[in-house]
Amino acid sequence: MFKQILENIVENTPGAVGAILMGFDGIAIEQHVSEGDDVDLQLVAIEYSNVVKEIRNTAEILGTGELQEVSVKTGRYYVIIQTVTPDYFVALTLERKGNFGKGRYLLMRDTPRLRESLA
Amino acid sequence: MFKQILENIVENTPGAVGAILMGFDGIAIEQHVSEGDDVDLQLVAIEYSNVVKEIRNTAEILGTGELQEVSVKTGRYYVIIQTVTPDYFVALTLERKGNFGKGRYLLMRDTPRLRESLA
Numbered sequence: 001m002f003k004q005i006l007e008n009i010v011e012n013t014p015g016a017v018g019a020i021l022m023g024f025d026g027i028a029i030e031q032h033v034s035e036g037d038d039v040d041l042q043l044v045a046i047e048y049s050n051v052v053k054e055i056r057n058t059a060e061i062l063g064t065g066e067l068q069e070v071s072v073k074t075g076r077y078y079v080i081i082q083t084v085t086p087d088y089f090v091a092l093t094l095e096r097k098g099n100f101g102k103g104r105y106l107l108m109r110d111t112p113r114l115r116e117s118l119a
Numbered sequence: 120m121f122k123q124i125l126e127n128i129v130e131n132t133p134g135a136v137g138a139i140l141m142g143f144d145g146i147a148i149e150q151h152v153s154e155g156d157d158v159d160l161q162l163v164a165i166e167y168s169n170v171v172k173e174i175r176n177t178a179e180i181l182g183t184g185e186l187q188e189v190s191v192k193t194g195r196y197y198v199i200i201q202t203v204t205p206d207y208f209v210a211l212t213l214e215r216k217g218n219f220g221k222g223r224y225l226l227m228r229d230t231p232r233l234r235e236s237l238a
């Protein structure tokens with residue numbers, strides 16, 4: 001059912017490359033990659049799991065409340081990350097011409113469903 | 120003139136706490152804090168400069184193009200970061216009830232002006 005949720009997010013977000021549900025330990029539970037894309041989503045997510053851990057520590061040090069969402073814009077991609085539980089996060093990668101707002105909305109909408117499925 | 124640009128961003132973004140122009144080495148050039156806020160913007164920016172460096176390295180490793188923007192949502196704040204030059208970034212901190220979209224727009228709009236002023 002993780003697969004279905006991720007697939008739904010990717011297929012309904014114009015320009016989405018893929019989505020992955022992953023532990024902060026860098027081990028993926030499930031992923032869905034859009035047809036025709038050859039992005040190594042696993043590699044992207046592992047790299048970003050370090051980033052998210054760093055941001056989580058930062059938020060803790062600063063006492064600014066728990067980390068909920070991170071988004072990153074680079075020359076080629078958008079990456080949107082939502083914390084699902086203290087141990088897991090979901091990351092959506094989009095092309096720069098993709099619909100960032102819709103991807104962010106779907107990810108936000110479905111994070112509680114992923115959380116329930118993990119429980 | 121850095122001061123003026125930062126002040127303009129903060130005062131025109133509802134819910135903005137402050138904006139800071141800072142080197143990736145953690146040394147601030149200029150900042151503007153909204154009246155009545157006691158957030159240690161310098162501390163926030165120093166902590167986030169480490170995060171941004173980590174993300175920049177990640178983008179480099181993954182070959183996903185240069186880092187342009189990072190936004191972070193925690194329980195209490197939004198932090199929006201734009202890369203200004205390879206050595207400097209600007210960070211805007213907003214309360215959670217603040218206008219994220221407007222802050223992001225103003226930051227994006229004025230980043231070229233900050234870049235020109237740094238040259």
